[in-house]
Amino acid sequence: MAQYLVTLALGPVQGLIEAARRTRDLWCGSWLLSEAAKAAALVLHQHQPGCLIFPCPANPKQELKPSERIQDDFANIANILRAEISADSEQAVRQVLEQAKQAAADRLADLCLRGRGKLSNLPFHEDIWNSQCKDILESFAAWVLIAEGQEGYANASVRLGGLLAARKATRDFVAAAAEANGLGFGIPKSSLDGSRESVINLSRDKRKDPQYRTALLKLGLGEGEELDALAVAKRMAGATDQFTAYSRIAADSWLETITAAAQSLDGVNKAYEALVEAGLATKVAGNNGIYNNMPYDAQMLFGFRLDNAITAAHKESQDDLPLLQAMQNELRALTREHQEPVPYAVILKADGDRMGELLSKASSAEKSRQISQALHGFAQQVRAVVRQYRGHAIYAGGDDVLALLPLQQALPCAQQLAHLFAEALNPVAEQLGVAMSERPTLSVGLGIGHLMQPLGHLRSRANAAEASAKGNSAAQPRNALAIQLGIRGGAEVSFRCRWDDPQSLDFLQKMTEAYQSNQCPSRLAYELRAIGLRLSWAKAEEPQPLPGIHAAELSRTLARKRQSGGEGELSSATKALLAAQAEKVGLLDLADSLIIARWLSARTAQDLGAMQ
Structure with a gap:
């Protein structure tokens, strides 16, 4: 028998996860995709126990079985699977992968039906529902023969990635628009996915009928909102509570x-x-x-x-x-x-760095499994860690994390996740001979937004923060924390520092604590920003990033500032902290850091006061 390296990609991620108007949609969409991936992975495992590479759970029979409820301590299964299969022919490989695809599609269809079953008296467009349920999942498979020899697996791995990309590029594109008088013609489009028609067969006037009130409330249907079959599953398949x-x-x-x-x-x-x-x-x-x-x-x-x-x-x-x-x-x-609670929270989005380089070091399936097991071990810890900091993880699979966190807990949670990721990957990276400076790290983005902002804006901000943390165009990319604050009705404020920059991290943490204990006035940040803008004509001289006139104005401002509420001067420690950070980043970046520290410290709306 020959050895084949196979991969199966499930999607579309845009439709299953990203198409969301509520964080509830993101949460359940992540679970739906993970359940489909588990079903496919289980077929591969049952066909040939021990064949799985990604994922590589310790107890496949238990961890890959269908979940009736979203579990509070599960690790998501990523949507791209990889396995090493023994087979007599390519036709046999194709047959196994087709079975895995079908299992994934069946699991997703079952979850859609389960969601609909909770809306017993709500009328649906049956033909559209049936058509969409058959067409939700996209599956792309590729396989390559592993040649004998020392480089056989590594070469097969590189070729497999290229084949999968080529297969995705040759997908069948179906016209989104319905034919005149055909299926879906004249039906409103879904609010979550504009390429699909709504399956709810209920006019706007009839939605006021008391007999439909319970079902519509369960769906959380907003005014003018329409839902396709997958959107209904996102709202109803999981237990709402x-x-x-x-x-x-x-x-x-x-x-x-x-x-x-x-x-x-x-x-x-x-x-x-x-x-x-x-x-x-x-x-x-x-x-x-x-x-x-x-x-x-x-x-x-x-x-x-x-x-x-x-x-x-x-x-x-x-x-x-x-x-x-x-x-x-x-x-x-x-x-x-x-007072009232602060109306801001955080979306944390994190992704591993240098994972491609690490995977390229694996010269055998067994070494790839070691990487997979390390990633799975990290993902299994994520939900408990986020919970420790009073947050709720939406997605935790491999090196990807998406979570919701309160303002005051976001920074320490991000630090803990970065530490755990490095701790989980260091042993396998060491075994593969990866230098310390090239080992995987975790880049974390924190998007801070008002609860009345649309989810699309909140997600975009978290995405932007993660991209900033990655810093592909920065002088020192990756291994970083980035924070993007969106002040409702105001500006976007950002902060970035690397995890190996203790001065900036310490500054942010200590200033957050200073605001919490009322040791720093709220308006200081805006005064420093005004000074920086007014004196922008003064240019710094290398290696000193802070022009002399900026330093003098900072010193003068700090000397006359009082703690929050006017009680006493700023402490000498706070002044020294501010001066040292200003010398490192300049007045404008210092001001942005202070604004973000003020938000991270807030418990009540009054804490932010006029800063909002």
């Missing part, structure tokens, strides 16, 4: 402060439970129950969201009004002492 809303993440530090002060949340929780029963809010029961002090989506803890809901109830549903007003009374009582 397992997902943690972005708003609950944003409110978490504030709620923890109240709990720490031994103030009861019973009144708010009771009012929120009534909203859940009426379909106006959702529960949060996943992530190992870490949000049990207030196990709800927390949207109504933000006054502007609650006011909007009350205004809508006046117009549309008077029955909901008493429940919302009861919530308003509880919130007013709570915020008299604690």
